[in-house]
Amino acid sequence: MGCRACETACARAHAGVEDIEKALLEGVHMRPRVHVVDAEGHPVPVQCQQCENAPCMAVCPSDALQRDEEGGPVYTVPDKCVGCKLCVMVCPFGAITWDEPTGCVIKCDVCRDLVEAGEAPFCVAACPTDALAVAQPDELSAQKRRGAAVQTVHVVQAAD
């Protein structure tokens, strides 16, 4: 819908802020890791795809981008970031942002603490139209296969 609720929820969550008005009153630094982008009239939320073969991790000279397990979320280790911005250049989605005030890059980590605890990331919880979801590739494929099959059956039935 383009409401950008995911953006503000993301920015608040990563700053540990519940009350955005109060945070701005106190000058708390907040920035989102997800961006709603206009794609020829359609709002599309863009964020890190957690690539299996993550180019950002590969290019980082100081090991500031890490993941705990294969396929797990890629997160930043701010202390290690030297600010070369190579990851910003190589990310195919523009999902990594240079954050001047903190002097390191920021990116989506799918709110890994929450997901580990079995909860939805903040952006997903905030989306009023359920346009965002967390999915594992296997489940997603299975779901899509089922959907496509049902669709095909319907088409065939309609043609009968």
Place this chain on the structure above:
Amino acid sequence: MAGNGNRTSVDDASQQMIDHAAACGFELAWDRYQALLPQCDFGKLGICCTNCVLGPCRIDPFGEGAECGVCGATADTIAARNLARHVACGAASHSDHGRDVVRTLLETAQGKAEGYEIKNETKLYALAEQFGIETDGKDLRQVALEVAETALADFGRQEGVLRLVSRAPEPLQKKWQRMGVTPTGIDADVVRLMHATHMGVDNDPIHILKQVIRTALSDGWGGSMYATDCSDILFGGPEPIRSRANLGVLRPNAVNVVVHGHEPTLSEMLVAAAQSPDIRNLAEEAGADGFQLAGICCTANEILMRHGIPIAGNFLQQELALATGAVDAMVVDVQCVFPSAVKIAKDMSTRIISTSKKAAFEGVEQIEFDEEHALQSAKKILTAAVEAFKQRDPAAADLPDSSEHLVAGYTVESIFSTLGGTYRPLFRPLNRGIMDGRLRGVAGVVGCNNVKITHDWGHVEMVKELIRNDVLVVQTGCSAIACAKAGLMRPEAADLYAGKGLKEICDAVGIAPVLHVGSCVDNSRILLACVEMVKEGGLGDDLSDLPVAGAAPEWMSEKAMAIATYVAASGIFTVLSEPFPVMGSKAVRQYLTEGMEADFGGMLAFEQDPVAAAHLMIDHINKKREALGLTEMMYEMPEPARKAAAPAK
């Protein structure tokens, strides 16, 4: 939700009805709020502009996306313009209410308003004198006619200065002149402010805020003040009066009529009609033990102040009153009436009756009230209530039996009448108490309820903390109702909750530590009480010198935004729970919370924790005491509790 407790309301009767509503499957405001989460942050921050269809334009609050709208308006311009529209609406609401009271006065003077009379000649003549109207040899009606016409002219005034501005202390009037914010005409100031917010008109945030202040002042020192003055003239000046408050005032076997809304013209007439023999007979024939009138929101405060009619509840209790199933008619007019009332009442015998020409509800019966046939309209409404009573299923009703005693009816004229004598010198005990250090100062605690903070918790916690610290509290609106229900408006409250110095004053004067001074338009009474304190002497030359502060600990409405703005621009520090929806603009929030002080002597602060907010007020009062060179407080300040405890289940 602030409060963090597991209760929705700290008021037992309310909590009981909230639980009852849940059991019955009635949807309440709190449920709808949960369903709406998360609410839009752009809206909260005031940086979404829909003033033209080049937009909606939303400014990125994190400084990486759009910095201005299509037209080039920045976050500062947009937030200031949004605030302007809110304040224009708030001021318009008070002032349109005021206009109707003035018009009723006019029609009464012309002999056209059935059933009304002029009850307070003293106040009429005082206003005539202020207006420079010659009264010698004129009869009462003629004087009332000229006063009403003069007042009405202030609503339509196109140039010059609003008449009641001359009531403000000279230094304050000078500040307003210097800043170019002296109100002109009540309607014109609202229209000009709306014009300023059209795309591509006023772009400088501070300049917009000055226009906002002018319009707010023309509410506080205009529309609202006229509403209070003319209500007093028509319906009588309130005197201290005992009554009760909370849902328990409704009676299982009476025809329960709840008046909800704001304008006093109709409710006054309902009070009269309920006493007429024909209508009383109707109720008796239906097997009822008479009528029980009770109020919600400011209509409640108006008829409480003048007739001692009990209060059923405040803003967030409107649905709870209906959920009791024991309300036969809810008579509504304007402002703060939930459209959802219709939905709850649909399954019950309760009839919602809309009475204002200005407001209609889909699916609600309209018995339009007109001043010319006021008594007839009122009788028609009560007859409908009797019909509903006959349909009521007593088994389905669940009525909490709790209600609390209170004393209301304090005004500038009556505030110390318990001491005897004429009114001016009677501000002396108040000023003396402050100068001697018995009283720290005075606080006005006003405003609504808000689903974002535990119901009544903000009001009650803040007021208890203030009186504990020897601050006398005056209240209006739904805030007054909250504290009345909590027992803070009984004289005994001084023993239970007040600091030692305040208790001594309460005992000497025979008042409670928390005084009910009326409805939301009666915040003008608080301004005038401050003017009297300045005139009495010893506490400086301007309102901004006084050791006083204001607060709205559970506010929600645009009217509250207008009030907070005019109170701060009159020199009084004011703390609000929810921030104004302008936090996305640094320039706007800085001007409101800091810049205003240099220009007007008063400013705003935003703090959700009611006890922390009370201490912002106390610190400010102490600062003013120091500036005045007043003596130390007579009694030690109690251990500070700077954060409120969460309400327990």
